[in-house]
Amino acid sequence: MDDTDLLDILGDGAHGYFAGGAGDEITLRANETSWSQVRLAPRVLVDVSERDPSVTLLGKQRPSPIVVAPMAYQKHVCPDGELASARGAARTGSGYVLSSQTTTAPTVVGPEVSDPWFQLYVFRDRQVSLDLVAQARESGYEALVLTVDFPVAGWRERDKRTGFRVEHPVALNLDGPPLTTEELFALHDPSLTWDDIGAFAEAAGMPLLLKGVLRPDDAERAVDAGAAGIIVSNHGGRQLDTVLTGAEALPPIVDAVAGRADVLVDGGIRRGWDVAKALALGADAALVGRPVLWGMARGGEEGAVAVLEQLHAELDSTLALLGVPNARDLDRGALVSQV
Ligand SMILES: Cc1cc2nc3c(=O)[nH]c(=O)nc-3n(C[C@H](O)[C@H](O)[C@H](O)COP(=O)(O)O)c2cc1C
Secondary structure (H helix, E strand, O other), rough: OOOOOHHHHHHHHHHHHHHOOOOOOHHHHHHHHHHHHOOOOOOOOOOOOOOEEEEOOEEEOOOEEEEEOOOOOOOHHOOHHHHHHHHHHHHOEEEEEOOOOOOOOHHHHHHHOOOEEEEEEEEHHHHHHHHHOOOOOOOOOOEEEEEEEEEOOOOHHHHHHHHHHEEEOOOHHOOOEEEEEHHOOEEEOOOOOHHHHHHHHHHOOOEEEEEEEOOHHHHHHHHHHOOOEEEEEEHHHHHHHHOOHHHHHHHHHHHHHOOOEEEEEEEEOOOHHHHHHHHHHOOOOOEHHHHHHHHHHHHHHOOOOHHHHHHHHHHHHHHHHHHOOHHOOOHHEEEEEOO
């Protein structure tokens, strides 16, 4: 996809922050290529006149397996910020996760989407995180997504070069001038451990998902700690460069979890057939990050809708051409080789 216009729209600082990854961006690039290396093996002569992309997540039927990933500071992408992505999700039947670094209040975004999820970072000031959990609960969010791959920020050279400064995330009640991303990320609590997860699961009072798990042993630990779901993710290649990709990490995690919790995946999902591959490898749903932002940068809410509509149309076409009309029937039998 030609994205040379994005640098003009966003400017160097914001473009570097939103598009960039950690280190040499090896994982950032691998995220996309590893989905393309999974090969589909279509069945012919199957009646595909009716297709159904719906899946079950957290025990509830959803119209779509596509979920908009939590992404920070969306008002730097378009004036409506999180309202644009949330409305885009609602209009296309996609799931939605609001970042705790949102630039629009959770109370304002929540009512725009059915069953929104709230993403949480644990800050050094634990009370700030607990207040966020209470806000999410009171605003009717359905689940809490605790991101666990961010004890410290990744080594992001584009941000170091530009010194990009961000609007204060509304939920954190910060005063003073805009902070650099590095200053904001320094608020995260690097001492968070498994011992803390139970307390957050309890405080949540709603299903808890852990986001940023890449190892089967950690996935099992998450289930044992009470997680209702696991999001297999390397944070869009923004944390530790050269780590494995979602496509690579997913199959062993699905096997280890063995149906005891939902498993979602993200990173580099750009096409409807990538979503089908994620489901075939055992995911219950797939999160999409940057493509939604690029739609918003170009056309606000309408741009987000256009991106999500195309992903759904591609998924529909994939279900037909693959000979698996119901997304919930996708399994590894639809694939030639596993990564
Ligand atoms: C600009 C940007 C901001 C992000 N902010 C958050 C965040 O606040 N919380 C979080 O858990 N993940 C965050 N992520 C990671 C995404 O939720 C997701 O894991 C990743 O973007 C998926 O990869 P993709 O962009 O290749 O689709 C962010 C990603 C980007 C690109």
